[in-house]
Structure formats: structure tokens, C-alpha cells
Amino acid sequence: MLRLPRFSYLRPGSVAEAAQVLSEYGSRARVVAGGTDLLPKMKRGQMEPEVVIGLGHINELRGIRATEDGGFEIGACVTLSEVVASPELRAAYPGYVHAAALVSTPALRNSGTIGGNLCVDTRCNYYDESYEWRKALGFCMKKDGNICRVAPASATCRAIASSDTAPAAISMGATVVLVGPNGQREVPVESLYQDDGQFYMTKAPDEILTSLRMPSPGHWKSSYVKVRNRGSIDFPLVGVAAAIQMKGSLVEACRIVITAVGPQPLDVSQAAGALVGKEIDDTLLEEVATEAAKPARPLDNADLSYVWRKRMTRRAIEQAIREAAEVG
């Protein structure tokens, strides 16, 4: 079998202590909660930390709390299964909970955490194999090499944003708390990512994501549509989160966030402006979806053809809006 390489495992007693050891070891260390992303990647030599800092046991990072503004704060080490099992979260954020329910398999959702899913590595089928395979293919800039294999002319890595929950959290206007050596800060989930598959997160390497803050859902209704080859296990080929406010049969506001069509989730809500003040109908939806899908740039680095994935982006946007608005 593939073996884990040697590493030191540290078990800090608190978030503050974890932040301190993380800043001590810098890029030589990685934090781990559920381990469903990190451990296989260590076996394949995609990540080679000398030190692994465990977070899963830290109580501060666990628990789902209602906040004063009518929202919820979810600890980073709450598992995806715990989110799926929460009736309060399901009622308030159906899109987010559905996205969590569609991650991988039941066994991995029992282990994988919401913080881990927001930070999940970008994916690319020129990268997600063993060291030996990547050596035979030729390494890429994301690990051990210096060019992008899927887009050799690209100055940046084009690995694919693959978190299902990130677009759903963004569509609800959620924020995350980051704790670093200099204290904590709160940033919108949207600004956590950037258009670079290698350095896909904006947070500093020594910052730890400690919780997700979901604002009061208010009148926002939400949905998440995941396109993939199989009904389980697979990462998204396209992911679309939609949130909508209706007044009667008219759209008051609509947000759309798409993912897996480039290195970061994309807020394409601007295209939904055409819906405001209108009833949802097929023609209008098609126009909005076509416009909203324009920034999608799927490449030949995932399952099925990129032409198909581009088309499915439009389809998934239409479906996500319908499901959020609960119109057929």
C-alpha cells in the first residue's frame, strides 16, 4: 500500500498554542483535522510537511452556536456529518447543508470537517496522482515542477477549486475567523480565495481557520447543485450555490456563486441582476445562466470534457435558481 512518510505529530492544547507552533514551523508544518485531504496527499507526495499539527481534539473548534444576530457560528472542526444532522442549520441554510451532504462519502463526511472543506486543496488530473506517476508525466508548478501541464502558457496554476461548501457559504454572505500569531481577524469567505490553483488561499500560512460565521438567513432561500459523474465520492465538476429573496412571485434579490470551473469560487451575482423585480421564466433564466456562466473556464484537467462542463455550468445555474426559488 501507499505509506505515509515520516513526520512529527503535535497536539496543541488550544487554538492559541496551535497558532504559536504553526508560526514556529511555518511552511514546514500543516494543520490537520479530519485528515481526509492531507493524509492521502502526504502518501502521494503532494504535501510533505515535517510537522503535522492536530486540531480535531481542540474543544474551542467544535460546536455549532446560535449568534445574537440570528445567525450561527460553526467551529472549524465540526464534521460535515454534524452539519448535515443539524435541523437548525438545515432550516436556515439549506444550500450550505446540502453542499455539505454532497461531499464525498458518508465515511469521509464523518471524519472531514467544515474548516477542512473550506481549505480543501485545489484539484487537477495532472497533479492528483502519486509521486512516481508525476515523475513519469513531468512535474507541474503546483508541486516539484515549474510549468502548468494543462495550460503550459499560463503563468499560474489552473488547478480547480473543489470545495462544495465554499460557494454555498459565500452565497449566504458568510465570514470566517482566522487566528494567527498576531491575533484574530474576520474575513468574508469570498476573499479567502484567489485565482491561482497553487496559492489558492489568501490567508497567511500561519493563520488557522477557526470558525465559519453564517449571518442570519433573513428571507434568503438557498440551494446548491453539484454536477459530477457519480452520485457519491466525486468532487464537483461544476458547483453552483444560489440564494434568492422573493416577494410574491417576483425576485427581490439573487446571488449566484459557481465553483470547480477555475482555481477559485466565482461570485457571478451580477448576472442575476436581470432577475430582480421579475418573475422567473425559462427565457429569462436561460439569459441569466448564460451570462452568469461566462466567467467559467473549465480546462481539460478533470473528468469528462471541458465543453460539457461549460454547458453544465449554465444548466446547473438554472437548476440552482429554480431550486432556491422553489419554482419548477
Added chain:
Amino acid sequence: MTTVSLDENTDLRVIGKSLPKVDSVGKLIGLTAYADDIELPNTLYCKLLRSHHPHARILSIDSSAALAIEGVVAVITGEDLPIKYGIMPTSQDEHALEYEKVRFVGDPVAAVAAVDEETALAACRAILVEYEPLEAIESIEHGLLPPSDEPIHDYAGPGNIHRMGALEFGEVDEGFANSSFIREDVFFYEGNTHLPMEQHSATATFVGDQLTLWSSTQNPHYVHRALARVFEMPMGHIRVIAAPHGGGFGGKSDPFSHEMAVCKLAMITGRPVKCTLTREEVFYVHRGRHPVLMWVRTGVAKDGKILAMHFKTALDGGAYGSYGPASMLYTGALQTTTYNIPAYRFEGVRVFTNKAPCGPKRGHGTPQPRFALELHLDKIAEAIGLNPVELRRRNYVKPYTRTINHLRITSCGIEEVTDRVVEASGFLDRKKRLGHGMGFAVSAYMCGAGLPIYWNRLPHSECIIQVNRGGVTLYCGATDIGQGSDTVLATVAAEQLGLWPTDVRIVSGDTGLAPVDLGSYSSRVTFMAGNAALQAAKEMREIIVKAVAEKMECSPSEVMVGDGKIGELSFEEAVVLAEERFGMLSTRGSYSPPANIGGKFKAAGVGPSPAYSYSAAVVDLDADPYSGEIRLNKVWIAHDIGRSINALAVKGQVEGGVYMGLSEAMMEGQLYRHGLHKQPSMLDYKAFTFMEMPEVETFLVETIDLEGPYGAKEAGQGPLLPVIPAVVSAVHDALGVWVDEVPITSDKIMRAMDAKVKGREGRYGPKIFPNISYPTIVKVPPFDASSSAF
């Protein structure tokens, strides 16, 4: 339907019942020791260094840095194992470790034995290999061209052509001239792999001058022979034990590098040596489904009767011979076992490419042409205005006939399996609506290859039954790879001896303890080992009954056998009596297929079987005209099993075949990019999960074969075959487009739909079949009917 009276004129007690497999409890509670569970004292762990180049000459190998690593005990390279081997006598083209050149990414070049896997892996990475890269051949078309550097192999040829065949039966030109309708089609079937849950694993010991190998192999007998060849040792000093299996499907049928390496390393170090492959390595070991490009031309009369067929195939063999010569011929052999084709021409070629070697996977060489043939007939039916079931019925073979290519057909339930699925599914009365479709297809498969892989006159299967201390032990070289062959043997013996299957201890898959059985391939074990077991069990029954009859002072025919009793004695009392009377109780059975089941022409060795199973399937699905996404609703499958030895096990095999067929049809692909496997992991090589599986309704049709044990035929491979064309046909029924290629993925359907919307042909698939210089066609004279009853 044929019936047969059983020689013992009683109701069957255990044959045909739905019972758990005899080895199920050990597997359920986790006590079964699979190959990777074998841990001997003082074991060393082996890792193989594999090529990073698709095609390259090896200039030098330097192991000194690896040997210097603490914990490394031995390093071997190809020069330590210079004798080539291969499963087929005509393709002895593999070194355990290559030292002259490598032929695909994953080709092994060195092996390390170390105190643990981690150290062995580090040592592999420390071995320096200097390569000189050569042009890599990546496709069938490329393989047909003269190589610009050098051919992948220095035998066969011309160029990278491994094998060719060209045969004609009957008057094909005349048949086409007399046809009122002729159609040609081109199809492509992508390669795919077996994906067993269990990775290959092998452990070897060398004690005194005795070599023992435990391995997850389907064919211990052929591994035994290959070891004797490579190590130049007498067969009698080598013992190969097939460990309990976590799935084979054809992928554990060849002798492998890791098996050779652990044996050699055990000899050098004097310690047990073990090698377990990673999942990625299993993709490189492969020996799976060949990618096949196919061209078929058929002429029919006005009433739809086939008058002539011309079938051409081109196979992508990958880097080594493996079963390839047989695989190539199988793409042309069994078309005639379902349809009466009075004139038939077949031309086939297999080319070497720089990919993991292809070989046998469930259905070996026949799912590809079956896919092409069934869809081709659908298109003919549509063109001449017949429904696809009727067109097929007009051409079905009849029981107890001889095909144009000399194959003997005996029991044949093709009409019955058709009736079952067509009636249950309502296929002929289905309502037409865009996006919903149903597809129908039939198939046949062999119950064991009529000839062994290497020429010999020995029995194909042998059994010994020993009774002592009240217990029954059955010894047979057959390997239970999860298909339930131990259960079949135990049930056959139990029926004869009036016992329950779990009363019979099975010793199987061990060349040191059990007599020969050729192996678990070609769906041969139930038919062949089952017959050998039946013979041994009948003789044992006669002996025990004789002893009891003497004591009861009655004739043997008056002694009732059953429910653990022989006459008025318990089984235990009866066998003590028999042992007192006759001494040690041991009987034997052996099976060889009849000689007259196939032709006498060159290449006639592929296709003959003592019996054929028949299957029919209907698939019901919804297909999205915009996205091409498919939702499977239901599969109806009917299988002519001859007779079920264990109905539950048969259904398991049938439904497992449906699962594998659907997954191949819709998802799986052993794809290559830039000279290497595109996705050697279970996450990215897509295969069905539970979520994709639809409801399956299974019908078992019993035709009671006259030569099968209790009338039984095979179930392990045949039921996969009709499922694949039925899926593609159902998509056509739903959307009006043809995807003449598997896997039939959403994006391919989308492209066919787009073409249709734009007013072009609503089709996705290969457009042309390459111009291949096949050899001169051998016209085979008609079968000499005087040598056989039919």
C-alpha cells in the same frame, strides 16, 4: 427445452438451492486470510522499481546506492532472471524485470527486499537507471504504421503487429450478392480494467530446495509452470498456493513480475519475501479489456435473415503478448453462437503499443464484438422496418446444431431468455417519448475453453475425494476467486453423498496438495471441475452404499442416501463400515472436453466449448437531451444457466455481471495521455458506485445441459455481455442518436445530439476503419459432419 433424467432417481436435495457460499462465514467475520494477510516470521518486504518511460532502451542500472541503505537485504535486476515467460506458448515475451528495454510506464526493472516497505521504496528510488527514450506508440492507428525507431518487440511483426488472422467460412461474396439489404458500421470499444477490490499480493519461501509461493492468482497451475521455466527447477520442487481471493475478473490470470521477484529474493535471502501491489501498480499490471476498433458488414434477405457477415477488428494489445493471440481470435469467434450466419469472414489484428498490457477481462475478447454486433443488428432492424427482437429471432441459432465456424451448440435457451426479458419489461409495448428509452440485446458465452492454453492431452480438471474419520475432503486445483467454485464443488459432492455443502471440506488452488485444474478462467470451473467432482463423488457413494448394502443385506439400489444418512446408518457409521471393508477411502474424477466440439483448421482452438450459456437483457433509462446525462431505471436480465448448482450464487454472478457491464458501458476507461495511464487511482478511474446501480430483475432459465454437472452451465461471464449494447441501444431509443463507442458518457451523447440539432448525422463514434494489410484469407472447408452427431 431438453430434459434429462438423473441417474439417481430422487429429488435433488441441495443442488439448486439458494444457500450461502461455503466460505462465506470466514469472510464475514474477517478470519479469511487473503494473500496480503499472510505474515510469516522474519519476512522481508519487496518493492518493484518501475519504468517512468513508455518506451526506452536501458543503458545501465546502478543499484549500489540502494544496497547501501540500512535495512536493504537484496536488490535484483533483470539479469538475475534472464529467462522470458508468458502465459501463451507463442508469446513468451516478458522478463520478470526488464534489463534491455522498457515498454510502458510501469514496466518493472528492479526489485528490492528490505526489512519493511518504506525502506524498500526508498531503495527503489535510490536505484539509478539510465534510459535512452524511444518513440512511444500510443494508439492502434499508430501501431499499424512502420515504427520510426524500432518495434516494441523483436518478434512477430511486421512493425508493431503482434498477431493477425483471416478466416472465411461459407461463401461470403455470394451471400452479399444475394442480399437485399447490406449495411456497414464502425465501432470503438475503449479499454478498461478489472478493478478487483483486492490488490495483487505474493509471498514466497525457499526452504531446502522447495520453493513455495502464496499468491492472489486465478491460475496456480500456469504460475507453477512459469516458475519452473524461469527458475529452471523441477515442477515437483515448486508449490503454488492460490490464496483466497478478493476478486480476479481475469486480472490475476497471468504469471507476474512480482511473483517471480519474491521467489528469486526468497532464494537469495533465505527469508520469506512478500510483495503487495499498490492500487496504482494494479492499473499497470492490468491485462484488462483490449481497446478494439471494429468494422462489420452484414447482408440480409428481405425477411431479415442474415446471408453474410464480414467482421474486422483491430486490437490495442499494450506492451506484451499476454493472452493476446487468443483475445484477437475471440473478437471473431462467438458471433456465430447466437445467430445462424451461413457465410462469415473474420479478419483481426492485434498491435503492440506502449501501454500496460491488455489481456482477459470478464468476457475475454467478446464484449467488444458483441457490443458492435448487437447495435449493428439494431440498425439493420430499423432500416428494414423490423422490430429488433423479431430480427434476432429470425436468426437465432437452434439447439444441437453446428455453427458455420464449426462450433458445436448443445443446450441453448436463447429463445427462453428472450421471452423472459421481453415479457417482463414490456419492451415491445413501450411508449415512445423523448428522453425515455429501452434497449434489448442477447449474447452467448463459453463454459470453459475447449483446449488448454498449452498443448497437452492431460485432463483439464481432476478431483480427489477422501473420506475418513467421518469427514469428506475434496481436493481440486480449481481456484475460488469469489465466484463460488468451492461452493459448487462442495454442493456437487454433498448431493451425491447425502450431505450438506458445508459438510464437505474443500482443498483447492494448491498445486502441492490438489490434483490439476487449469484455473479459473473462461468460465470453466463449474462445468469441468464440477464434472470431475461429480465423477469422484459418484464413485465414493457407490463404495459406501455397497458396504451398507452388504450389512443391510439388500441391493445397493435399495439403500437411500440423504439427510446425513446412508441407508439406516448415519454417514459417519457408514464410512467407518466402508473403511473397515475396503481400506482407505479415496476416489477420483477427471474431465476432458469432448474432441468434436470445434474445427480442425488453424486458429480453431479459440471458440470451442463443451456448452454455451445464453443471456438476454433489457435496459430501461432516461437520457437528458440537453446534457446527455443518463438515469438508469431498471435492468431485466435472463440467463440460461443450464441448471443452478446454487441459485443464490448464480444470481450473485449474474447481477455482478450486470453491474460490471453497466459500469463499463457508461464510465470506465483505461485512458492514456502523454504516454502514461491518465488516472491510475480508484478516485479518478470512474466505476459505478451503489448510487448508479438500478434495480435488477433476474431470471434463471434452466435448459439442463446433457454434459454439464447436473446439467449446469456457466454464470461468471456471459451475463455481462448483453448489458453493454442494451444501454447504448436504450440511449438511441430515448434520443434518436447513436453513440457507436463505449463508454457512452454524457459528453459523447451531447455531441451526438448537437450534431443532430445541426442537421448532421446524430452519431458519435469512429468514422473510418483503417486500411489494414490482413493476411490472405484462409477459406475453411465446411465441417465434416460424419465426425459428429450434429
